[in-house]
Amino acid sequence: MAGPGVAAGRAPQGAAGAWEPNAFIRVGADNTVTVFVKHLEMGQGTFTGLPTLVAEEMDAAWAQMRVEGAPADAARYNNLFWGPVQGTGGSTAMANSYDQLRKAGAAARAMLVARGGEALERAAGFHPRRQRRRDARVRQEGDVRRAGRGGSEASPCRRTSS
Secondary structure, eight states: OOSTTTTTOBOOTTOTTOEEEETTEEEOTTSOEEEEESSOOSSSSHHHHHHHHHHHHHTOOGGGEEEEEOOSOHHHHOOTTTSSOOOOOTTOHHHHHHHHHHHHHHHHHHHHHHHHHHHHHHHHOOOGGGEEEETTEEEETTOOOEEOSSSOTTOTTSOOOO
């Protein structure tokens, strides 16, 4: 999960308005969450089970979730049990990626909440202790205003100067 732009997230090439907080997750301008799964789907459920972990960590609705096979890049998507090789086999997919995708989802959620909370606090006077998240959006208790990934002036992924 290291590399330029990863700590603050980066906009990927070819995905207008999208934000990638790390190598495994892309949040679209429409609030869809795409999970890049490094294991092949061969009937064992990796394209369902692994995105479920990310959805749980990000508090995203299942309807928001998408999955894509990760590109061939053993440096970023290696099988942690096999060394610097990108591969699927030996019933390793869930065991190999469980902690990795949970941490990726939790990190993405933390960035969205922090950036969304800051944007809402500036734009609408939200109080950080009253914030709640659901469906990858930050909301304040008792208030209909919210920050999501797509389009709002208080978007957590849009940098604003203080």
